Amino acid sequence: MMSIIRPEKTDIHTIFEIFQECRFDLDAQGIKQWDDIYPNKEVIEEDIQNQSIFILKHDEEIAGVVSYDEMEIEEYKSVDWKHKDGRNIVIHRLSIRPKYQGQGIAKKLIQFVHGKSRQELYTSVRLDVYSDNQRAIDFYKKLGYxxxxxxxxxxxxxxxxxxxxxxxxxIR
Known part of the structure; x- marks a missing residue:
């Protein structure tokens, strides 16, 4: 059984473990997307405090994590966004425990973000993806990004x- 919920403070360590597992998995593929500085436990704590993070539990185990909110980083000001009017949501981190990759969990989390954002009358979803992570780029393109x-x-x-x-x- 799967459920998408807000994590508790007691989940910080597990979420950090997932980030680390993903980092090591990416490193093994030669993709240097994350490092020992980012993402860290402080980022997770901030996400929980801001209520901008959700976890997907699969049979009571956290299988995936997504964090998103309205905060756009300074670097985004140089981007030629298509949807300049209206409200935009930004996905900051999407991470799936490696043993659950390929089981549709990332898609479920993204569809969750899309659904919640539509309900809250957002115009578009924005994100950034490491240019060396072709699998992630293809994933987002397949979803209409x-x-x-x-x-x-x-x-x-x-x-x-x-x-x-x-x-x-x-929704795709």
Whole structure:
């Protein structure tokens, strides 16, 4: 059985473990998206405090995590977003425990974000994805996200692609 809920403070350690498992999994593929500085437990604590994080539980185990809110980072100002009018939501982190990858959990979490955002009358969903993570790029494109530009972050050798999805489109 699967459920998507807000995590408790007691879940911080487990969520951090998932981030670390994903980081090591990406590293093994040669993708240097995350490091030992980001994401960290403070980011998770802040997400819980701001109520901007959700977990997907599969048979009582946390299998995936997504955090999103309205906060756009400074780097996003240089991006030519398509949906400039209206309210936009930003996905900051999506992470699936490696043993659950390929089971549709990422799609369920993204569809959850789309559904909640539509209910709350947001116009679009924005995010950035590491340009060396082709699997993630393909995943978002399949869900209807369009490439809108790129941004650079410290300690990364490649840019992140900024992508956007119009929420008036049908959920894929």
């Amino acid at each position: 369009e490439l809108r530009g790129e941004v650079w972050f410290p300690r990364r050798s490649l840019p992140f692609y900024c992508m956007e999805k119009n929420l008036s489109e049908k």
